[in-house]
Amino acid sequence: MSTVVSDAQERIRATGGRAPNVFRRGEWVPMKQYPENEAVDFVIVGTGCGGSVLAAQLAEAGHSVVAFDAGAFYRPLEDFASDEREQEKLYWLDERISGGDHPIELGSNNSGKAVGGSTVHFQMVALRFRPEWFTSRTSLGYGHDWPVDWREMWSYYAKAEDAMKIAGPIRYPWGPKRGRYPYREHELSASALVLAKGAEAMGVKWCGTPTASLSAPRGEAHPCVYRGFCKIGCATNAKQSMLVTFVSKALKHGAEIRDLAMVGRIEVGPDGRATGVHYHREGEWRFQKARNVVVSGYSIETPRLLLNSACPAHPDGLANSSGLVGKNLMVHVNDAVWGIMEEEIRWYKGPPSLAVCEHWNYEDEGKDFDGGYAFMSQGPLPTDFATSLVSNEGVFGHELRKWMSHYNHMAGLKMVGETMPQETNRVELSDETDALGLPIPKVSFSYCENDRKMAKHAERFQGEMLRAAGAKSLYHTSSTAHLMGGCRMGDDPASSVVDAAGRSFDIDNLFVCDGSLFPTAGGVNPSMTIVANSLRIADRIIAMARRGDLH
């Protein structure tokens, strides 16, 4: 096992007026710092798609911002190894209890812990919601409506895509017309061509996946080298994670980032309003004063922090008068079909999902379920793939070796399927505590009948397509990916946690801005929707501040 000598996890790096320069080995960029005992305009908890975007936009508008992240501040060029084990350092592997009828696996496939959040190891699939999903209750008869018009979201998607220089196809075959992606699509890998071939054989549309990886240089970031280590962190900076985009932008505009800083509790003053956060850094608990607090810790940590901040004024946790904090947690059904191709595929090459089929997101006929799913070509790294073989097929030893000997001839299609929001799927606090004395979150998850029908439908359809592409010896694996919901946004204080600006109905200087706001999951990977929504929320907050509507 190769190990990179990196002190990012042991020692704080963003301190002393500087933060790591992510584009250079061993170099730094200047960073503004704020005293703890003077209230900053915004404290932001988490620096993923929600937190870093907000930090950058608010700092750019002239607000004082301190953003905390429990994870380390890496320089990808020197801190990332081409080694699956070593790179587990990017996952949120703190203890969590997972229950329900279908307990979800937590960590590698749904949450990250680093400055830049889960995007440091996300797989860069950059899709938009189908417009009707923003009104899925009124237009399609399931789930909940979003408190925002799709056209507004559409304009923010364009901004998000430009900020991340998404490499996408010139014509996107589904949904209303969209502007041109800022960078051109990548060359299709052999594994992407399997999807293309299958789709053409079945007469179904397909296209190159819009991908958050550079297909041409951008500033100091190198273009993609197609080595396929994306899921364990991109060492060339081709991946347009939050770390190399919005975190850099935030620093440039005067935001302070505090790495290796775990926020444990939001403090509420006698007037019932937030006054700052307690955080653990360098072995001690500290306190940062703030005029406004934004929670952006993603669907498990955001509810956990709100619930753990309960106080006499808010005995059920902050922002929880609706009782919905932590509820309606959603995942994506991530079942896949795999097969063996006659020709060599070497699917580990390049970003793993370079071709996509959104047919069943846009086609409503012929479905026996609500919601939609997309599916993409696959390229898991060897350990990842072997692990899924062991856990799904139960093969081991010589048998496993035999299966793995087909690795270079394998191809697969994996779905991202929308699960339904259910109140019983939720995050709660358990009685156990972690090393910092914080209650460990307990996550309960069960598929509903609709989720299962969708998974069956996808298994059949993906299998058919893989077979049409020439794959043999098909088999099927089950898993989940991504997290959505847990702090739904909406127009009604009784049925949502925050409003369309992410502002709590209960505490007017407390905001949520991350993937936990999703009222419904949608059948596409969530990051672009989170980034677009965060850009939208940033504009609303900036407008509120201009109107004198903030403190």
Added chain:
Amino acid sequence: MAVPRPDQHARASRDIAALHDARPASVAEQPNMRSGTLLAVTGIGLVAASLAGIAVASRGGNRPARAARYAAWGSALLAGSVLADSAMEHYRGNFRRKEMFAAPVVAAGTLATALATAVTSRATSYKAALFGGTIATGLFGLGFHLRNILSRPGGLSWNNLFYRAPFGAPGALALAGLAGVGAVAADRADRRERLGQKGHGRRAGYGLGLFTAAGLFGLTAEVGLLHFRGAFHDKLMYAPILALPFTGAAIMAATADPQPRRRSLARKSLEATAGLGLVGTGLHAYGVSRNMGGFANWTQNLFQGPPIAAPPSLAGLALMGFAALDLLDRHGKDPSHGPR
């Protein structure tokens, strides 16, 4: 939803065992050559072809006319660019088909012939035949490249146009052949004009001018496509797609009606195009340095692009244009004897 289903599992295992035994032996895809060696061989090929050309030439014969020299140097530059580019790109494509060896081999032959044409007037018929072969190879190449594009899912899609075998490369080979044919024609025309047979210089200039313009328009399409693929991430990437069609139009105008003002405008824009070829080579080198590892990782990054060998072909085309102008200067309206 739990998945291990013993029956299915047992069946799959059996299938897989069968397939395992039947699996085709993995093909030795990569030729037995490292990219560093390949680049060295390409470099040696360039030098060898040049030396061969000059060796042929050193055995006497008259010095060709100026227009012929220009066109021959243009042909040599184009062929050299194709030699370097096709050797690398076809290596990258594993020389999967034998035909893929044709491009670098023919380009090397063309380079040698072009250099010989630049220094001596001997053996013009052989040279013309060889250049004709170059053109034919280029046209066949276009066919192969088109088939390569259409053979992939998506067919004539942007993705395949961006990343499959490019139209421009065999086009450049055909142009090298055309420039060579033009050089031979210019030399012959010059001889006839000197014998008092009027009209030959004008006709040769006309042909060379048209081919140059066609080449410039073709190159605009190729550069446009590839710079679009690079999302014009650097604004300088617009320069060739503005300059090339302008130059094409200028040389067309000068060819159609070779009056002094038009010839002078065409000359200036050709000079700018040649300059752009030089600057572009530098910029492409800078582009290579922006890949992960920069020039320290040259064996990989020279392939990763942008192709350093591509921009010199602008200078090659410009030389072809200068040849046309030289003929038009002498034999067009208000003849002059070229610049100065």
